Amino acid sequence: MSMKKIVSTLLFCMFSAASACWAQTEVDKTPAGTNDQIVQMHQRISAANRTYDAKVAAAKRVYSRQKAAAAKERDAAVAAARDGVPSAETQ
Numbered sequence: 001m002s003m004k005k006i007v008s009t010l011l012f013c014m015f016s017a018a019s020a021c022w023a024q025t026e027v028d029k030t031p032a033g034t035n036d037q038i039v040q041m042h043q044r045i046s047a048a049n050r051t052y053d054a055k056v057a058a059a060k061r062v063y064s065r066q067k068a069a070a071a072k073e074r075d076a077a078v079a080a081a082r083d084g085v086p087s088a089e090t091q
Helices: 003-023 037-084
Strands: none
Touching: none
């Protein structure tokens, strides 16, 4: 066999194996109505964490808006102060 045939055969096998892995769908890890108490506990913990993360994200958005508004006010006050005070170059 020539080297080209060996390489092409190996590449074909690798791509075939890779496509078979990618084509598989993810299996639902837990059924919706499970009776396992540990699984239910973990589901409730995950739900609580998602709720917490959503509230923290909302608070961060409010904080960012308020911080930007305060920075805008500060920048305007600094600019007004600089306009009213003569600089060292003009004295």
